Amino acid sequence: MITLMPKNNFIVKTVFLAFFFSAFISTSFSQSPEDIYNQYKKEFPDKMGVLLEKNDEITIDFEGDTVSILHTEYEDLLFLTDRATGLASQKAYESYFSKIENIDAVTLVPNGKRYKKMKVEYFKKEKESSSGIFYDDLESTNFIMPNVSPQARTQVSITQNIKDPRFLSSFYLDSYVPIKSAKLTLKVNKNIEINYKLFNTEDIKLDFNKTEKGNYVIYEWTAKNLKDFKAEDNAPRRNYFSPHIVYYVTQINYPNRTQKIAKSVADLYDWYSNLSCKVNLEDDAELFKTVTELTKGVTEEQEKVKNIFYWVQDNIKYIAFEDGMQGFIPSEASFVYAKRYGDCKGMSSIIHKMLNMAGIENTYLTWIGSRSLPYKYSEIPTPIVDNHMIVTYQPTEGEFIFLDATDSYSPFGFPSSMIQGKEALLGMGREKHKVALVPIIDKEKNYSKKSVSLSISDKNLVGKGQYSAEGYPKGYMTHYIDGLSKENEKIYMNRYFTKGNNKFFVDDYKINNLNEKDEALKIEYDFRIEDYAKFVGDEIYINMNMEKAFSNDEIEKDRKSPIENDYLFKANNDIFLQIPEGYEIEYLPENSDFNNDLFGYNIEYKKEGNKIKFTHNYYKNYLLLNNESFEDWNKMIKEVNKAYREVIILKKK
Incomplete structure (x- = not known):
């Protein structure tokens, strides 16, 4: 149910974060609002606004015997034209993996030589539904910045609690308007190891600094005078060309044990395998009967695989389903069979189970990213690399046929077009798991x-x-x-x-x-x-x-x-x-x-x-x-x- 919530319902968990935000909004008033506006209007005559600051700070620390991750995003936006007033309506998103802890939002309204601060006091929370997704656990907190007009500035700080270290975000060094100053700061406990990867940063000046302070290692990236990006027809997702930094936890060193998170692809596969290993342990009589009918009189193994794959394509309806950890666990094949629908994991689950029922063992649950993701397992062994599941059939050593029944019309032997050229993580066991390349089908x-x-x-x-x-x-x-x-x-x-x-x-x-x-x-x-x-x-x-x-x-x-x-x-x-x-x-x-x-x-x-x-x-x-x-x-x-x-x-x- 949609509810109205006063801002004080959000709780600032640490004194550090309160100080962090107040430091941001203590704007220098050495220039009048009109002077600031004229300066940037001259510099960006055709832009609707400019981000004076875009700053992210992530603190990765211990809270008792667990890891705590707090992520604060801050933006200071100066409005240059009436067109920018459409940006007054804002949203903050959260899901099972990331919960909003605090939102502070103010409009700095020109008032002679100074600004007058006007706070957002009420927020509206509602469920989000993404296009093409049957169920999504995504929620948004909606709010409208007051008194927005040219010369005004909006300053918004959003703090989130990230529940799992595998689901850290990325920091983009461009936006829908130019950016004067961008900064990413990671404050990491010395007993927590991280890694990072830069993408598309070759054409910008990006300064990096790493220091130690007490029990923490501080990683800091800064950049100035960054261009905006323009949405263009037939373009790939922004992550293909926008400069950004992907950061992730690789290992957590507790007092009495070590937990590998993303040291290697094996760590990612271990986690995926643990989520799926308890699925399909029991047989289903009706499903087995269908498999028997599909393979009756068929002697060639590949024909059996094809018959089962085509049956799933024709009889199981694909629906997208995202619900926290359930979004990573395949449904039981018997459930998918009974309901006649499933998400990519459910459709893979039933294909894999049916093939095993037919006596075909050389098939593997497979994790893969669609072409909307430009990342590779060898670069970043985290869930940011993949968003999809299929089944891989290996008829002979080194030969792979990728089975993606979410595309009802792809012929056997053709991967769905959206996974061509992508790396696939085959679930063959920790010591035998394999990353294989999906072919690009020849013209x-x-x-x-x-x-x-x-x-x-x-x-x-x-x-x-x-x-x-x-x-x-x-x-x-x-x-x-x-x-x-x-x-x-x-x-x-x-x-x-x-x-x-x-x-x-x-x-x-x-x-x-x-x-x-x-x-x-x-x-x-x-x-x-x-x-x-x-x-x-x-x-x-x-x-x-x-x-x-x-x-x-x-x-x-x-x-x-x-x-x-x-x-x-x-x-x-x-x-x-x-x-x-x-x-x-x-x-x-x-x-x-x-x-x-x-x-x-x-x-x-x-x-x-x-x-x-x-x-x-x-x-x-x-x-x-x-x-x-x-x-x-x-x-x-x-x-x-x-x-x-x-x-x-x-x-x-």
Whole structure:
């Protein structure tokens, strides 16, 4: 239930934290609010605000016989335009692993030569629901900063208690506005060992200092004058390009024992294994019966694996579920079977159990990060590396097939597209656990092919088309089509196959192999394009470039972030135009092409008997297109757009 809570319900646990916050908000008033505003408005004329300070302080210490972690985040934001007033509404998040201990929030309102402090007194707590997540234990405390306007400043300090040393956060050295000063301080008890890793910091000046004071080691990073980041289309997650510091506890040295937290991947696997080792110890008669039916008469092991994998894809509904430690423990296979739904861990649990029931032992529960996470186990052996679970089948030594049933449409042998190129942690036992690399599926296995026969009828084009697709293109299209009503299905066909202009109509179509996972998707369709052929005197003008791939994809010159692609692919398109009786070819455009290792196309015109064959092939051979390739990409776009303007000319004999 949503409740209103006065601020004094939050308890400051330590005198240190109270002092820490008060030191932050004791703003220097040597400059008037107007002077401060004018200074930064001149420096950042196009920005809606500037963070004068962005500071995080983390204290990792002992409280009795347990580890205590307090994390205080502080921001001092100066508002430069009316647009920034949208930032007055703020949220502080917490979950099972991180509880809010204290929030202090004030607005510094210009009042002549000084500021007047206006405190936030009331906070509203509510459950959060993330997109695509069936259940989430995330909660937020919401509050609105009072009297926000240009020249005003907001100062917010949020202190959280982190319950498990495996779940420390990251510190980002950029934000949605420029930052004048950023500082990360780790105050760590000498008997607690930590490590850290810097990401994307090559282009900033980052000062580091390590000192000892009493029973503590102090780690401190500072940076000045940091640029803001801009959200850009088709960009990967911010952690791929924003400068940030990941810090984590590696070992805790108690008086009588040592606890390894993240010294190595083995420590992470030990923890994961302990969470999952008590699952599926009992058999389920009904589940065993289903396994028996799926494998009856099947002699080849790989066919048994495929049958079980496809059954889970088709019969178990994927739901995302995050609830504290339960978000790390797989559900019982019997529970998933009975309910017919599960999260990634539940779906992996039932696949693993069913395979074992079928006598297939060389299968392993597997932890893995999606492509939204750029980290590797070898770099950071903590839960920050992964957010997903699958099953790995090892048919022969060194050969791995990754089974991810959360993607209902991926064929056997294809990992889901979101885990391509990622490291996978296979649960083979502490001494035998293995980190394996998920392959990136070659573009030759992800293809679509269109073949179209056209004839001219008055000013219209009438045609028959054939479409086929395998790999991810098939899976993505099946995902969109499956379950559509006939009416919506036809709307989709018109939109997907549209050619030439907005007077394109699919009159009839037939879909084959939609749910045959091991067969290519095939679609046959009849269509017409009204008013497309241009008649001028004795000549007919037709632009054969009816599907202009890449035409609007020029990359802006000031783009900073890489461009993400779901999968590697190639597309082959052929159009055969019947030359009308009494006409001959007056002009065929020149062929055009551009090819490199990452992307390319070719356009070709050819006369074959009484037809013109137009070929347009193109491909993308990357998952992430980095900045150094942007110039070549735009060069290709310029050339292909020039080719798209070309027309063929037919002339009466």
